[in-house]
Amino acid sequence: MxxxxxxxxxxxxxxxxxxxxxxxxxxxxxxxxxxHFFARQLNEIVxxxxxxxxxxxxxxxxxxxxxxxxxxxSAQNRIDEEYGVAEE
Amino acid sequence: MAYEIGKGGFLANLGKVYGxxxxxxxxxTILLGILEQLGTPNLYIGYAFVFLTIAVYAYIGIxxxxxxxxxxxxxxxxxxxxxxxxxxxxxxxxxxxxISMAGxxxxxxxxxxxxxxxxxxxxxxxxxxxxxxxxKFGQFTIPDFLGTRYEGNAARICGVIVLFSASFxxxxxxxxxxxxxxxxxxxxxFELAIFVGLLxxxxxxxxxxxxxxxxxxVAQYIILIIAYLVPxxxxxxKKYGVPIPELTYGQALQSIAELEKSLGVVRPxxxxxxxxxxxxxxxxxxxxxxxxxxxxxxxxxxxHILMRYFTTPSVKQARESxxxxxxxxxxxxxxxxxxxxxxxxxxxSNVIGQPIASLPAWVQNWSQVGGLLTxxxxxxxxxxxxxxxxxxxxIIVLAMPEIAGLPYVISGLVAxxxxxxxxxxxxGLLLAIANALSHDIYYKMIDPKASTMRRLLVARVLLVxxxxxxxxxxxxxxSGIIQMVAWAFSLAAAGLFAPLVLGxxxxxxxxxxxxxxxMSGFLVCLYYLVGTRYxxxxxWFGIRNISSALFGLPVAFIVTxxxxxxxxxxxxxxxxFVDSIRTPAGAVKAEAAH
Numbered sequence: 001m002x003x004x005x006x007x008x009x010x011x012x013x014x015x016x017x018x019x020x021x022x023x024x025x026x027x028x029x030x031x032x033x034x035x036h037f038f039a040r041q042l043n044e045i046v047x048x049x050x051x052x053x054x055x056x057x058x059x060x061x062x063x064x065x066x067x068x069x070x071x072x073x074s075a076q077n078r079i080d081e082e083y084g085v086a087e088e
Numbered sequence: 089m090a091y092e093i094g095k096g097g098f099l100a101n102l103g104k105v106y107g108x109x110x111x112x113x114x115x116x117t118i119l120l121g122i123l124e125q126l127g128t129p130n131l132y133i134g135y136a137f138v139f140l141t142i143a144v145y146a147y148i149g150i151x152x153x154x155x156x157x158x159x160x161x162x163x164x165x166x167x168x169x170x171x172x173x174x175x176x177x178x179x180x181x182x183x184x185x186x187i188s189m190a191g192x193x194x195x196x197x198x199x200x201x202x203x204x205x206x207x208x209x210x211x212x213x214x215x216x217x218x219x220x221x222x223x224k225f226g227q228f229t230i231p232d233f234l235g236t237r238y239e240g241n242a243a244r245i246c247g248v249i250v251l252f253s254a255s256f257x258x259x260x261x262x263x264x265x266x267x268x269x270x271x272x273x274x275x276x277x278f279e280l281a282i283f284v285g286l287l288x289x290x291x292x293x294x295x296x297x298x299x300x301x302x303x304x305x306v307a308q309y310i311i312l313i314i315a316y317l318v319p320x321x322x323x324x325x326k327k328y329g330v331p332i333p334e335l336t337y338g339q340a341l342q343s344i345a346e347l348e349k350s351l352g353v354v355r356p357x358x359x360x361x362x363x364x365x366x367x368x369x370x371x372x373x374x375x376x377x378x379x380x381x382x383x384x385x386x387x388x389x390x391x392h393i394l395m396r397y398f399t400t401p402s403v404k405q406a407r408e409s410x411x412x413x414x415x416x417x418x419x420x421x422x423x424x425x426x427x428x429x430x431x432x433x434x435x436x437s438n439v440i441g442q443p444i445a446s447l448p449a450w451v452q453n454w455s456q457v458g459g460l461l462t463x464x465x466x467x468x469x470x471x472x473x474x475x476x477x478x479x480x481x482x483i484i485v486l487a488m489p490e491i492a493g494l495p496y497v498i499s500g501l502v503a504x505x506x507x508x509x510x511x512x513x514x515x516g517l518l519l520a521i522a523n524a525l526s527h528d529i530y531y532k533m534i535d536p537k538a539s540t541m542r543r544l545l546v547a548r549v550l551l552v553x554x555x556x557x558x559x560x561x562x563x564x565x566x567s568g569i570i571q572m573v574a575w576a577f578s579l580a581a582a583g584l585f586a587p588l589v590l591g592x593x594x595x596x597x598x599x600x601x602x603x604x605x606x607m608s609g610f611l612v613c614l615y616y617l618v619g620t621r622y623x624x625x626x627x628w629f630g631i632r633n634i635s636s637a638l639f640g641l642p643v644a645f646i647v648t649x650x651x652x653x654x655x656x657x658x659x660x661x662x663x664x665f666v667d668s669i670r671t672p673a674g675a676v677k678a679e680a681a682h
Contacts, residue, residue: 005671014670018593021216028212032205032380039198039360040368049338054358057201058425059334062208062418069215069411076220077404085671087402 005085013083020079024072031064099166106171110310116140121497130496134273137500138507141311145511146291148304153295157540160297160547161228161523162398167302169405173412175305176396178312180207180417182258182513183265184573186312186506189421191481192570193428197357199372202379203570204421208414209380210387215410218388219397221592223406224669226676228398229520230391230584231528234606237591238599239662241533246606248524250583251391253614255517256558258390258576261569262514263562268482269510273503279563285511286559293515294548297523301515302399308508309416315505316420316485323430323492333426340429347436351474357432371630378635379574385641386577389584392513392520403672431484434491440474447472450490454483482569518558522551574634575617582613582640586648594652595666601652609644613637 005013035042039053047055080086098105120133154160167175185207192200225233230251235244266285271278292304324333327340344357354366361376363369387393396413400406438448444465454461460480463472486506489498526547531538538546566572586609587602613636619625620633631638658666661677668677 005674010667010671017670024212024216028209028216032209032212032384033377036205036360036376036380043358043360046342047338048335049340049342051341051358053360054198054201054341055338057198057205057360059422061205062422065208065212066411066415066418068212069414070408072212072215073404073407073411076407080404080672083671085673087404087672 016079020075024068027068031061117501124495124497133497133500137504138273141504142288145304149292149296149300152300152303154299159299160544163299163302165399165401167399169409170412171306172400172409173416174309175302176413177416178305178309178512179396179516181420181509182262183510184569186509187482187485188570190424190427191484193425194431194484195481198360202376206380206383208421210384211410211414213388217589219406219410220403221669223397224403228527229523230394231524238602243603244528246603248528250610251524254576254580255521257572259514259517259558260562261572262510263559265510265569269503269506282559282563286555288511289514290555293519294551301519305512308512312505312508313419315501319488319492319498320426334422337426337429340433344432375632378631378638382578382581382635382637385581385585389580392516427484440472442472443470444472450487454487518555521554522547525550578613578637581637582644583610586644590648595663596652596657598652598655598658600655601648604651605644605648608647609640612643613640
C-alpha cells in the first residue's frame with residue numbers, strides 16, 4: 001500500500017509520473033504553440049477547402065488536446081497499477 | 089419524473105434519467121414547432137423556452153436540496169467522470185463561448201482562433217498538473233489547499249482575495265449576458281431582466297449547493313449543445329448535403345476567399361497574424377501567443393473549474409473526467425468557426441452588393457433591433473457596399489436560424505441554449521465565491537466551532553448577497569463580455585497558477601515564497617490591467633490588457649522560487665503531506681501539516 005511504500009519505490013513512481021507529465025507537456029506545447037508559429041506557411045496547403053494553418057487552430061489542435069487528456073489518464077492508470085498505488 | 093436525487097436509485101439510473109430528459113426536451117421543441125405552424129405567436133414560444141427551462145432547473149435544484157456539508161460543498165463526491173465532464177462543460181461554456189465567440193471569429197477571422205485554442209488547451213494542464221492531486225487532497229475549496237500546503241491563514245486569505253477578484257469579474261460578465269438574452273426574448277428592460285435571471289441562478293444553487301448545481305449543469309449542457317448544433321447542422325445539410333458542418337465549412341472558406349478578392353477585402357478571413365491592412369504584423373503575432381497562453385493558464389487556475397474535480401468518487405475518475413470535460417467542450421468549440429464561415433459567406437454573397445430594397449428577410453428583421461445590425465447607404469446609390477454594413481458580434485449565433493431559413497421555434501431553442509450557458513457558469517462562479525467566504529473565511533477563521541446548520545445558513549446568505557452585488561454591478565454595464573471574461577482569466581492565472589503547481593510539483597516551495605509569489609504576480613497583473621484600462625498607461629511591448637497575466641505569471645514563479653530558496657525548507661511533515669497527495673491510494677497526511 002501507498003502508506004508503507006519505500007522511499008526508493010516512491011521516488012521511482014514519482015519519476016515515472018513526472019516523465020509522463022513532461023511528455024504530455026511537450027505535445028501540449030507542440031500543438032498549442034509550435035505548429036501555429038508556421039500558420040502562414042501551412043495556410044499555403046489547402047485540404048477540402050481548409051487552409052491547413054487555419055484548420056489546425058480551428059480543429060486539429062483541439063482534437064489533439066482531447067487525445068492528450070485521455071492518453072494521460074490511461075498511461076497514469078497503468079503506472080499506478082504497476083506500483084500498487086491505484087485506489088480500490 | 090419518478091426519481092429522487094440521492095436515493096441511490098438516481099445515481100444508478102443516470103443514463104435513463106438524462107436520456108429521458110433529452111428525449112423530453114426534443115419532444116417539447118417539436119411540440120412548440122407544431123404549435124408555431126398552427127399560428128402560435130412568436131412571443132409565446134420565446135416565453136415557453138425561457139420559463140420552462142428555468143422551471144426544470146429549479147425543479148432539479150429543489151430535488152437536490154441538502155443539509156449535509158459534503159453534499160453542499162462537493163456534491164457528496166459521487167459524480168461519475170462522464171457526468172462531471174458534462175457539468176464541467178456547462179460550467180465552462182458561458183455566454184462568451186455560446187453567443188460571442190462565433191461572432192468574434194466572423195469579425196476577426198484567424199486572430200480570434202486564439203480564443204478557441206486558449207479555451208481548450210488549458211485542460212491538458214489541468215489534467216497533468218492539478219486535477220488528480222487536488223482530488224486526492226480532498227477538501228472543499230482551492231484556498232483550503234493553499235491554507236494547508238502553505239501552513240496557515242495568510243496563504244488562505246491571499247487565495248480568497250485572488251479567487252474573489254477573478255470570479256467576481258467573471259460573474260459580472262455572466263449577469264450581463266443573462267440580462268441581454270432575457271430582455272431580448274421576453275421583452276423586458278435590461279436592468280429588470282438581470283434580476284429575473286438572478287432568480288434563475290439562485291433557485292439552482294441556493295438549496296442544494298454543489299449537488300444541485302452539478303445535476304442542473306448536466307441538464308444545462310444537454311440543452312446548450314443541442315441548441316448550438318441544430319441550426320448549423322441544418323444549414324450544412326441544406327447547402328452541401330452533408331450534416332457535418334465541421335467538414336463542409338472548408339468549402340465555405342474557399343468561396344469566402346474568392347469573394348474577398350472581388351469585394352476588395354484587405355484582411356482575409358483565414359490569414360494569420362495580419363493587421364487591419366492585411367499585412368503581417370509582429371504585434372499581432374505576439375498578442376496571439378500572449379492571449380493563448382493566458383487563457384490556457386487561466387483555465388488551469390480558475391477555482392470554479394478546479395473545484396469540479398473535487399466531486400468525483402476517485403482520483404482515477406478525476407483524471408478521466410478532465411478528458412470528458414474537454415471532449416464535451418470540444419463539441420461546441422470546433423463548431424464555432426463553422427458558424428462564422430457560413431454567416432460570412434451568406435453576407436458576402438447575398439447581402440453585400442444587393443439593392444437595399446431587396447435584402448434577405450433576416451437582415452431586415454435584425455436591423456430593426458436596436459443598434460445590432462446597421463445599414464447606412466452612405467453614397468445613396470441604393471446598393472449595399474461592404475463599408476455600409478455593420479454587424480454586432482453577438483448576433484451571429486442568434487441570427488443563424490433565420491439565415492438558415494428555419495422556423496422561429498429554433499430561435500427560441502438557441503435562446504434557451506444561450507441562457508443555459510450563462511446560468512450554468514454564473515452558478516458555478518457564485519458557488520466558488522460563496523464557498524470560499526463561508527468555508528475559508530467564516531468557518532476556518534472566524535468560527536471553527538460553528539454547527540453544520542449554521543455553516544450552511546452562512547453559506548446560503550453569502551450566496552444571495554454575492555449574487556445581488558454581482559447583478560447590481562452588471563446593471564452599470566462596466567465593459568464588454570469577452571473583455572471582462574479575459575480579465576478574469578488573467579487575474580486567476582497570475583495569482584493562483586504558480587502556488588498551486590509548485591505546491592504539488594516542487595516540495596521545496598515554502599509558505600513565505602508562495603505567499604509573496606502569489607501576491608506579487610497578482611498585483612503586477614492588476615497594475616497592468618487597471619493602468620492600461622483606466623489611466624492611459626502605455627502598453628508594454630504592445631501586449632493588450634486582456635493578456636495581463638503575461639507579466640504577472642513569470643513574476644509569480646520567479647518570486648516564489650527565489651524566496652523559497654532563501655527561506656527554511658518545509659518540514660518533514662509537510663514533505664510527507666506532499667508525498668501523500670502525489671499517490672492516489674493511501675491516507676492524506678494533512679493533520680501532520682497543520
